[in-house]
């Protein structure tokens with residue numbers, strides 16, 4: 001089913017509920033984010049590409065089409081992610097929309113072994129519309145490379161909120177809540193084998209806990225049957241060198257888990273080269 005069809009059914013049910021109740025019910029808020037039904041797992045080689053790709057490549061003469069036809073009812077992950085990015089681009093669900101320069105949906109492999117979840121865009125990310133491109137991002141790339149993960153091969157990187165909070169403050173709970181369905185949709189479409197939360201904002205919002213990183217690290221949790229690990233945010237490592245050792249322990253443990261889930265994942269690794 002396409003996202004437009006789902007939206008139509010949702011609008012119909014909401015209107016019906018309002019009319020039966022005689023007032024505007026809040027039980028339909030916040031509105032979910034709809035996305036086209038993801039293609040079956042076996043589909044398209046293109047899903048493994050980085051999604052910096054902006055236009056559909058033409059198939060070689062005589063080759064099978066690269067993307068499923070919409071008429072078949074299933075579209076590629078690339079198209080669904082692009083559609084989601086468009087919805088994020090016009091989002092005005094919270095006040096962060098008023099001060100952003102760009103939305104920062106996420107970047108990386110569309111068939112990721114790992115989804116890294118951060119907090120929210122900072123100054124550079126808001127300027128470039130890409131996550132983790134500032135100093136913390138450079139450290140994150142090194143941390144990932146140490147366990148054979150990269151945004152150019154087997155990892156997708158996203159944040160709890162897709163717009164920069166002013167002065168890089170933590171996102172408020174209502175902002176995280178308003179944005180949560182975008183991350184849920186990303187997880188449903190990308191189907192990562194494991195999730196790495198960096199920092200307490202990511203962990204608290206994804207795992208719905210009040211516990212901080214020091215308490216959460218060292219264990220695995222579940223988000224919709226996907227194992228989730230928690231470690232320190234690279235910005236925290238830049239501030240406190242003492243945290244580097246425990247963060248490295250976390251990464252080693254995470255790598256072992258990945259090898260259990262996906263024994264050959266390291267073969268898919270290609271280093272990320274910054275432009």
Ligand code: URA
Nearest residue numbers: 118119120121131132
């Ligand atoms: N910190 C985050 O949590 N996310 C980013 O994208 C950049 C810095």
